[in-house]
Amino acid sequence: MSLDEFGLIERIARRVPARADIVLGIGDDAALLQPSPEQQLAVTADTLNAGVHFPLETAAADLGWKALAVNLSDLAAMGATPVWCTLSLSLPEADAAWIDGFADGLFALADASGIALVGGDTTRGPLSVSITAMGRVPAAQALRRDGARPGDDVWISGCPGEAAGALRLWQQGRLDVRGVAADAGHERLRERLQRPTPRLALGRALRGLAHAAADVSDGLLADLGHIAARSGVAAVVQADAVPLSAALCGALGDAAAGDCALRGGDDYELCFTAAPARRAALQALAAHLALPLTRIGRIEAGEGVHCAGAPVAGPAHGYRHFAG
Amino acid sequence: MSLDEFGLIERIARRVPARADIVLGIGDDAALLQPSPEQQLAVTADTLNAGVHFPLETAAADLGWKALAVNLSDLAAMGATPVWCTLSLSLPEADAAWIDGFADGLFALADASGIALVGGDTTRGPLSVSITAMGRVPAAQALRRDGARPGDDVWISGCPGEAAGALRLWQQGRLDVRGVAADAGHERLRERLQRPTPRLALGRALRGLAHAAADVSDGLLADLGHIAARSGVAAVVQADAVPLSAALCGALGDAAAGDCALRGGDDYELCFTAAPARRAALQALAAHLALPLTRIGRIEAGEGVHCAGAPVAGPAHGYRHFAG
Structure with a gap:
C-alpha cells in the first residue's frame, strides 16, 4: 500500500495524545506549545541514517524506538524531563505496514517517557530519521558537562x-x-x-x-x-x-x-x-x-x-x- | 579537506552569537534555553533532501539559506517571532569549503531574522538538511489555519x-x-x-x-x-x-x-x-x-x-x- 505525505502524517498524528501543554498539535504550519513558567528548555537533535547508524535490516519498530531513545538519552544527561518532540522521517517509499511498525516502537517509548510528538514532516528520500526533543528542567539545575571538579x-x-x-x-x-x-x-x-x-x-x-x-x-x-x-x-x-x-x-x-x-x-x-x-x-x-x-x-x-x-x-x- | 564530526560542529558553532535567552548553546548533550514568560512556543520541522526538494547542483550557500527559510516561513504563517533552531545535516563527505558556504547562507538568514542555532548534529549520509525552528507568539494571538469564517x-x-x-x-x-x-x-x-x-x-x-x-x-x-x-x-x-x-x-x-x-x-x-x-x-x-x-x-x-x-x-x- 502506498500513501502520500498527508496519509503518512495522518497515520502518525492520530496516535498523539491530547495534552494541556499542547495548544495546537500536528496539522497547522507549526505546533503551539505552552512552556512551564520557571523552567528552562533543554533541546537536542539527533539523526539516524540507514546503513550508517543502524543496519539496513533493522525492524521498523526498533528504529522508531531507537531514534527517540538516542534523543531522550541526551535529555536524561541534562537531568531534563521529556516534554515535546518533532520527527522528520525520510522514506524511499511510503508503506503503511512499515509506518505502523515504526510508530509502534516510537510511541511505546514516547508514551512511557511522557514525550509528545507535536510536529515534523515525512519526505521521500533515503531512509533517515531526525528527531528534535525538548525537555524541561528547573533553572540552574541542569546537569552540564562543564561542572566537574578535581577530587570528584x-x-x-x-x-x-x-x-x-x-x-x-x-x-x-x-x-x-x-x-x-x-x-x-x-x-x-x-x-x-x-x-x-x-x-x-x-x-x-x-x-x-x-x-x-x-x-x-x-x-x-x-x-x-x-x-x-x-x-x-x-x-x-x-x-x-x-x-x-x-x-x-x-x-x-x-x-x-x-x-x-x-x-x-x-x-x-x-x-x-x-x-x-x-x-x-x-x-x-x-x-x-x-x-x-x-x-x-x-x-x-x-x-x-x-x-x-x-x-x-x-x-x-x-x-x-x-x-x- | 576532510573533517570529522567534531570539526564540522566546531566550524558551525563558532558562528553562533551569544544571547541572554541561550543559557547553554552548542557543546553539551542538549542546549538550555530560557523561554519568555507569557509567550507560547511555535515549533515546526522541515527537511530538504537532495534530488527531491532541491536540484543536486544547488550551491551550498543557497541550500543553507533555503533550509532555514522554509522553516521560518512556517513561523511567519503562525505570526511567530523566530527564536531558536536545531540543524541536522547529513553529508556524503565532510568538506570544509562546502560547510563554510552552507553556513554563509544559513547564517545570513539566521542573523537577519534573529533566530539562533542552538544544537543539532552532523552525520554521514546522503545530503539532507533537517531544521526544527522555534518561535514565540503571545498567548491566543497565533495565526492558525482553523479560524476562517464565511464572509472573509x-x-x-x-x-x-x-x-x-x-x-x-x-x-x-x-x-x-x-x-x-x-x-x-x-x-x-x-x-x-x-x-x-x-x-x-x-x-x-x-x-x-x-x-x-x-x-x-x-x-x-x-x-x-x-x-x-x-x-x-x-x-x-x-x-x-x-x-x-x-x-x-x-x-x-x-x-x-x-x-x-x-x-x-x-x-x-x-x-x-x-x-x-x-x-x-x-x-x-x-x-x-x-x-x-x-x-x-x-x-x-x-x-x-x-x-x-x-x-x-x-x-x-x-x-x-x-x-x-
Whole structure:
C-alpha cells in the first residue's frame, strides 16, 4: 500500500495524545506549545541514517524506538524531563505496514517517557530519521558537562559496551538484529543495541548530586573526554573498575568486552562526576532505581582522559585521541 | 579537506552569537534555553533532501539559506517571532569549503531574522538538511489555519508561482540554478526558488487582523484547501485575480504562469483570510511593508476550494483533489 505525505502524517498524528501543554498539535504550519513558567528548555537533535547508524535490516519498530531513545538519552544527561518532540522521517517509499511498525516502537517509548510528538514532516528520500526533543528542567539545575571538579569521583551507570558488543557480533555474522536471539546473552546485547533505555529517572535524580554528566553515546572515554575538556580538568579512569556484563564477556571474551566498554559507541548509559561525600547517596539511589552505579575513576587537575589499572586490549592509538 | 564530526560542529558553532535567552548553546548533550514568560512556543520541522526538494547542483550557500527559510516561513504563517533552531545535516563527505558556504547562507538568514542555532548534529549520509525552528507568539494571538469564517476575504502576499516557474525553467534546461541568470526575469525567478524570503514581518503584523493563515509551500490551492478543511468552510478563488508577475508570464506565458501560481509548490507567500472590514488596514499594511497584498477570493459556508473566473490552463484533474 502506498500513501502520500498527508496519509503518512495522518497515520502518525492520530496516535498523539491530547495534552494541556499542547495548544495546537500536528496539522497547522507549526505546533503551539505552552512552556512551564520557571523552567528552562533543554533541546537536542539527533539523526539516524540507514546503513550508517543502524543496519539496513533493522525492524521498523526498533528504529522508531531507537531514534527517540538516542534523543531522550541526551535529555536524561541534562537531568531534563521529556516534554515535546518533532520527527522528520525520510522514506524511499511510503508503506503503511512499515509506518505502523515504526510508530509502534516510537510511541511505546514516547508514551512511557511522557514525550509528545507535536510536529515534523515525512519526505521521500533515503531512509533517515531526525528527531528534535525538548525537555524541561528547573533553572540552574541542569546537569552540564562543564561542572566537574578535581577530587570528584567518576561514575558510570549500568554496564557499558553491550550495544557495541552486539554490533561486533552482527559484523561477525553471529547475530541477526531483527529477531530474538536463541542465546540469552546475545539477546541481552541485541536488546541493548536495538532498544536502548534512556536513563531518564537517573538523570533527574542526579540533579543536585552530580557536578557534571554526559551520556556515553560516543563511547565512555570519548564522552568523559568531553566532560574533562569542558570542565578544564583531567579524568583518570581505573580501567579494571569498569563493570563488564557476563553477557558481553561471554560473547566476546574479556579483552574485547573491555574494549567495547571503554571505546564502543551507541551505549546510552550516563557517565557523571560527584563529590566523594555523595557516595552513600548514590549507592542508595542505585538501589532505589535497581540500576548499578559504579565508581570508575576520579577527576584531577590537568587535562585529558587517562587510563590506569589493567590495560585494555585494542589498538594503542585508540588512546592517543584522549591523551592529555 | 576532510573533517570529522567534531570539526564540522566546531566550524558551525563558532558562528553562533551569544544571547541572554541561550543559557547553554552548542557543546553539551542538549542546549538550555530560557523561554519568555507569557509567550507560547511555535515549533515546526522541515527537511530538504537532495534530488527531491532541491536540484543536486544547488550551491551550498543557497541550500543553507533555503533550509532555514522554509522553516521560518512556517513561523511567519503562525505570526511567530523566530527564536531558536536545531540543524541536522547529513553529508556524503565532510568538506570544509562546502560547510563554510552552507553556513554563509544559513547564517545570513539566521542573523537577519534573529533566530539562533542552538544544537543539532552532523552525520554521514546522503545530503539532507533537517531544521526544527522555534518561535514565540503571545498567548491566543497565533495565526492558525482553523479560524476562517464565511464572509472573509481571501488574500495572498506577493506574486505566487515564481519559484515553481523557476523549477520549470530548470526542468526545461533553460535555467542554471547555480549562477546569476543573464535574463533579469529569469534571475528574479531563480532567486525566488533558491533564496525565498519568509514573510515574517507580514505574519507578525497579521496578528489581530487575519482570521486564518498558511504559507503556500504546497501550492496556493492546496494550502487554501488546508485552511478550508481545518476551518470547516469553503474557499472560492477568483482565478483571474491571482497576481502574476511579469517575470513569470514572460518566462512561461500566461497560461503556465497561472498554473504555477495556483498549483505550484515551493512558494513561501502567505495566504490568509480576514473580514472585509479589514481591507483598508491591509492595504495600508501592504504599503508599509512594500509587499503587495491582493484579494483573490472569499470564504463561504460549505467545504473545499473552488475556482471561479477564467479557467487556468493545466490538467483538469489538478482540480479534483481540491473539489468540494
